[in-house]
Amino acid sequence: MQLSWPKRSPVIQWSGALAAILMVAFPLVPLAYQSFLDRPIYESGSLLTLNNYLNLFTNPLFHQTVVNSFLFALMASSASVFLGAVAAIFVNRTDLPFDRLWRNIFLWPFFVSTIIMVFGYILMYGPKGMISNYMMQFFGFIPWNLYSIPGMAMVSAIHGAPVAFIFCSSSVVLADSSLEDAARAAGAGPYRAIGSVTLPLLRPSLLFAAVLSFTGALEAFSTPVLLGKPVGILMFTSFLYEQGIQAVRPDYGLVASGAMVVVALVTGMIVVQERLLTNVRRFVTIRGKATAPRKIRLGVMKPMVVGLVFLWLMLTIILPLGAVVLRSFVAVLSPYIPFWEMLTLDNYENIITNSTNYISIWNALYIAVIGGALSTTFLILIALIGRRSKFPGKTILNFVAFFPRAVPSIIIGFGFFMGFIMFPFLGSIRSTIWGLILVYTVRHMPGGFGNISAPILRISEEMDNAVRVSGGDWWTAVRLAVIPLLKPAIMSTFLLLLVIFTKEYSAALFIMAPGSEVAGVVMLNHWFQGEAGTATAMSVVQLVLTALIVVFASRVLRVKIYG
Amino acid sequence: MAKLLIENLQKRFGGVKAIDGVTLTVADGEFVTLLGPSGCGKTTTLNCLAGLETPDEGTIRVGDKVFFDSGRSIDLPPESRNAGLVFQSYALWPHKTVGANIDLPLRLRKYSEKEIRERVENVMKVVELSGLEKRYPHELSGGQQQRVALARALVYEPSILLLDEPLSNLDAKLRERARFWLRQIQKRIGTTTIYVTHDQLESLALSDRIAVMKDGKILQIGSPTEIFEKPSVPFVADFMGTNNFFEGTIQSLEGDRMVFRLANGRELIVPTIPDALPGKKATMAIRPQNVQLASAAGAEAPNVFTVKVVGGQYLGTYYEYIVNDADGDFLFHTRKEIHGDQATVYFDPAECSVFLKQ
Ligand SMILES: Nc1ncnc2c1ncn2[C@@H]1O[C@H](COP(=O)(O)OP(=O)(O)O)[C@@H](O)[C@H]1O
Ligand SMILES: [Mg+2]
Numbered sequence: 001m002q003l004s005w006p007k008r009s010p011v012i013q014w015s016g017a018l019a020a021i022l023m024v025a026f027p028l029v030p031l032a033y034q035s036f037l038d039r040p041i042y043e044s045g046s047l048l049t050l051n052n053y054l055n056l057f058t059n060p061l062f063h064q065t066v067v068n069s070f071l072f073a074l075m076a077s078s079a080s081v082f083l084g085a086v087a088a089i090f091v092n093r094t095d096l097p098f099d100r101l102w103r104n105i106f107l108w109p110f111f112v113s114t115i116i117m118v119f120g121y122i123l124m125y126g127p128k129g130m131i132s133n134y135m136m137q138f139f140g141f142i143p144w145n146l147y148s149i150p151g152m153a154m155v156s157a158i159h160g161a162p163v164a165f166i167f168c169s170s171s172v173v174l175a176d177s178s179l180e181d182a183a184r185a186a187g188a189g190p191y192r193a194i195g196s197v198t199l200p201l202l203r204p205s206l207l208f209a210a211v212l213s214f215t216g217a218l219e220a221f222s223t224p225v226l227l228g229k230p231v232g233i234l235m236f237t238s239f240l241y242e243q244g245i246q247a248v249r250p251d252y253g254l255v256a257s258g259a260m261v262v263v264a265l266v267t268g269m270i271v272v273q274e275r276l277l278t279n280v281r282r283f284v285t286i287r288g289k290a291t292a293p294r295k296i297r298l299g300v301m302k303p304m305v306v307g308l309v310f311l312w313l314m315l316t317i318i319l320p321l322g323a324v325v326l327r328s329f330v331a332v333l334s335p336y337i338p339f340w341e342m343l344t345l346d347n348y349e350n351i352i353t354n355s356t357n358y359i360s361i362w363n364a365l366y367i368a369v370i371g372g373a374l375s376t377t378f379l380i381l382i383a384l385i386g387r388r389s390k391f392p393g394k395t396i397l398n399f400v401a402f403f404p405r406a407v408p409s410i411i412i413g414f415g416f417f418m419g420f421i422m423f424p425f426l427g428s429i430r431s432t433i434w435g436l437i438l439v440y441t442v443r444h445m446p447g448g449f450g451n452i453s454a455p456i457l458r459i460s461e462e463m464d465n466a467v468r469v470s471g472g473d474w475w476t477a478v479r480l481a482v483i484p485l486l487k488p489a490i491m492s493t494f495l496l497l498l499v500i501f502t503k504e505y506s507a508a509l510f511i512m513a514p515g516s517e518v519a520g521v522v523m524l525n526h527w528f529q530g531e532a533g534t535a536t537a538m539s540v541v542q543l544v545l546t547a548l549i550v551v552f553a554s555r556v557l558r559v560k561i562y563g
Numbered sequence: 564m565a566k567l568l569i570e571n572l573q574k575r576f577g578g579v580k581a582i583d584g585v586t587l588t589v590a591d592g593e594f595v596t597l598l599g600p601s602g603c604g605k606t607t608t609l610n611c612l613a614g615l616e617t618p619d620e621g622t623i624r625v626g627d628k629v630f631f632d633s634g635r636s637i638d639l640p641p642e643s644r645n646a647g648l649v650f651q652s653y654a655l656w657p658h659k660t661v662g663a664n665i666d667l668p669l670r671l672r673k674y675s676e677k678e679i680r681e682r683v684e685n686v687m688k689v690v691e692l693s694g695l696e697k698r699y700p701h702e703l704s705g706g707q708q709q710r711v712a713l714a715r716a717l718v719y720e721p722s723i724l725l726l727d728e729p730l731s732n733l734d735a736k737l738r739e740r741a742r743f744w745l746r747q748i749q750k751r752i753g754t755t756t757i758y759v760t761h762d763q764l765e766s767l768a769l770s771d772r773i774a775v776m777k778d779g780k781i782l783q784i785g786s787p788t789e790i791f792e793k794p795s796v797p798f799v800a801d802f803m804g805t806n807n808f809f810e811g812t813i814q815s816l817e818g819d820r821m822v823f824r825l826a827n828g829r830e831l832i833v834p835t836i837p838d839a840l841p842g843k844k845a846t847m848a849i850r851p852q853n854v855q856l857a858s859a860a861g862a863e864a865p866n867v868f869t870v871k872v873v874g875g876q877y878l879g880t881y882y883e884y885i886v887n888d889a890d891g892d893f894l895f896h897t898r899k900e901i902h903g904d905q906a907t908v909y910f911d912p913a914e915c916s917v918f919l920k921q
Contacts, residue, residue, distance in 0.1 A: 390617075460652065460654065462650045462652055462654035463654055463656060465613075465615050465641070465648075465650070465654065466648070466650060466654040466655075466656070466715075467667070467671075468614070468615065468640070468641035468642055469613050469614070469615070469641045469642075469644070469646055469647070469648040469716075470642075470667055470668035470671060470715065470719070471642045471645070471668050471671040471672055471719070472642055472667075472671045473640065473642050476642075476671065480656070480667070481656055484658045485657070485658060
């Protein structure tokens with residue numbers, strides 16, 4: 001009796017694992033190497049040195065950067081956790097009317113590129129912003145400063161709040177009201193019950209969400225670059241951007257050592273995260289499993305709460321996005337000229353007439369859809385090897401697949417830039433869209449891998465074991481018994497990567513070439529050159545495309561984006 | 564169809580010895596049950612036979628095929644072993660119809676369409692499921708699912724059939740019928756079968772031989788009657804339903820009988836056992852249903868004594884009483900209700916098992 005080729009499975013496992021390991025090592029090894037070289041990696045005669053690190057640590061600019069980054073991350077993470085937790089409690093645990101609507105609007109920033117949100121904030125709350133102007137007219141001064149660390153932290157918090165919201169919502173404490181009911185039965189009022197039972201039990205989840213968004217803030221790019229850099233407040237990412245891209249003669253040794261320091265810091269944060277997560281898992285349940293929790297009646301407070309929620313969402317999400325849309329349809333947006341006198345389609349015409357503009361939008365879309373699909377396929381393969389095989393290098397593979405978490409996008413991009421220099425035979429893909437897809441795949445490997453891992457582990461191993469004893473090899477088993485059962489998770493991972501790839505652009509900064517620009521970078525350049533109209537018009541096109549895809553996937557295909 | 568040889572099988576999970584030196588020979592066509600409490604290593608043993616787990620040490624041979632040999636670094640992957648495995652959860656593929664579940668092993672073996680059709684039809688008849696090919700597993704009852712799982716394992720005529728508690732998910736009534744039916748099928752097709760269960764009744768009803776396991780070791784192998792009537796260690800006796808144990812000392816030997824002195828001073832006549840010597844410590848066991856009510860008149864005969872009734876319950880076919888003799892409680896079953904708080908009981912020496920202390 002002839003069974004299917006016995007050697008096929010090890011070949012697939014080894015190639016998948018080696019590909020993943022090489023892909024992750026490709027940017028990181030040259031990066032580490034460059035950080036110890038006395039001259040750029042492409043020059044000959046270089047010597048090993050610690051001078052880059054010495055220069056970095058004696059550079060006052062870097063000192064300031066470290067302080068700024070930590071202040072910013074601290075403020076941003078506490079604010080985003082506060083927002084996320086409050087929203088989660090109101091949406092999940094009170095009889096707030098239209099809760100699904102509020103929830104959806106609250107989650108919008110997750111789907112929207114940060115750069116677009118920041119445009120909106122500048123247009124509304126910047127020194128010449130519309131709301132700032134009203135403030136000026138009424139009070140004679142503007143009670144906030146967007147171009148400051150607290151201002152940036154606020155923007156970052158609103159952008160990071162959806163993740164904290166989702167995390168808190170999945171906590172067992174919010175999904176199940178029995179503990180709170182017990183407190184109520186013992187005589188506590190509803191708010192007392194939340195305060196003395198729910199919040200303390202939520203604390204581990206909150207702490208984890210805080211560390212998560214702290215890491216996120218350290219990696220943020222759009223906010224520091226658009227709001228901090230113009231007034232000289234540098235953060236890690238904008239420091240690297242300034243030193244590595246904007247500098248006339250970039251000091252790659254300095255950039256590389258700075259990148260290494262950031263990677264080390266973020267790795268430290270992740271270690272803390274892991275510690276906390278094992279603690280938190282006990283408090284987290286798979287959503288939908290528990291019965292619908294009892295909801296607290298808001299009573300006479302209801303109209304006031306609804307009003308506040310509406311006002312908040314209006315001010316922080318709807319108006320800024322509206323401002324982006326409005327800006328894209330006018331020649332100038334100024335408080336002194338009514339906007340309806342300035343209406344124009346010139347900005348959109350600019351997109352069509354300038355090939356860089358429309359190609360960059362097309363590229364971003366192409367990378368999101370085609371790259372997202374390729375990336376999903378690859379990540380499923382390595383997740384199956386890492387989670388569902390007897391492959392001997394499993395542990396290493398799983399570690400490697402999660403490692404890029406510690407590497408902010410701009411650094412991954414810089415690493416690939418170094419890698420392409422070190423291995424010139426790969427240079428031909430560097431300047432193409434495929435190079436970008438590769439960079440994005442490596443950067444977001446942990447997200448995709450993690451998203452698909454849990455559903456894989458939920459499928460009973462007996463499903464594939466049954467194929468094995470029936471006469472199929474490993475590959476047949478995962479193909480016939482695991483992948484078909486993973487379909488919803490595969491679609492959700494694809495949609496997640498698609499959204500992330502649409503938003504991503506800082507990973508592309510170092511390696512794109514004419515013809516392979518992505519929308520985010522082009523928008524950023526337009527903005528810096530004072531062409532806000534074109535930048536916002538491109539934003540609107542991207543927003544509409546993202547919205548169409550997300551709505552189509554979730555409504556028509558019924559894909560759930562969160563695992 | 565083939566003879567199965569397992570030699571000194573070892574498997575460790577971290578610090579836990581899941582299988583600790585299992586040696587077992589199963590004759591061609593024999594039905595052997597691995598019986599033991601949960602966690603004693605039954606499933607692990609079965610998985611090692613199927614190739615789903617890799618043992619640390621030992622050999623496994625089926626017929627002239629070496630499945631595993633740690634000495635020669637042979638470890639056939641599951642797909643090359645041609646073993647049939649029925650999982651405890653059945654593990655039917657939920658996205659495939661019954662027909663597709665059953666014909667997959669044949670497709671993997673590249674049988675012709677015609678042969679696939681014939682074989683599936685045939686096996687569906689054997690498991691009495693004809694006509695359900697188009698259904699999905701979730702549209703079947705538990706009993707039907709179990710039969711689909713069996714059909715899937717039988718359809719390619721495996722050299723050895725492995726069953727992991729296949730009846731444990733059925734309700735009590737159905738389980739009895741399925742037991743009967745399973746035994747008939749196995750007799751008809753004659754495949755060498757290893758059956759795993761923690762239910763001693765099931766093992767008695769089904770097996771040619773039973774291997775009682777504990778902590779990864781086989782404690783006793785024998786026919787159902789041997790295991791039931793001549794347990795070699797207290798654990799086996801306990802597992803086979805004896806739950807009255809008495810500690811004591813051997814007093815004297817008298818031919819095929821000996822005097823056994825309980826801790827409370829009572830002397831009982833019990834059967835002699837090999838290696839028995841006066842003064843040796845031993846454990847005596849008797850099943851509750853073998854304790855008899857004696858008429859008060861015979862109270863002077865050996866092994867007859869009066870006990871205090873501590874409690875009792877009516878269990879339909881019999882009454883179960885907890886009684887106390889000096890300082891020890893034990894159970895017994897009787898068809899007659901006991902009135903009053905005293906009873907006189909009799910231990911038939913032939914029904915007493917004695918085990919020397921290690
Ligand atoms: N994959 C595993 N990892 C760690 N320990 C295991 C694993 N599988 C089984 N064990 C341990 O091995 C022992 C035997 O398990 P198992 O063979 O499943 O027992 P049974 O089937 O008799 O209930 C148990 O102590 C169990 O906890
Ligand atoms: Mg088991």
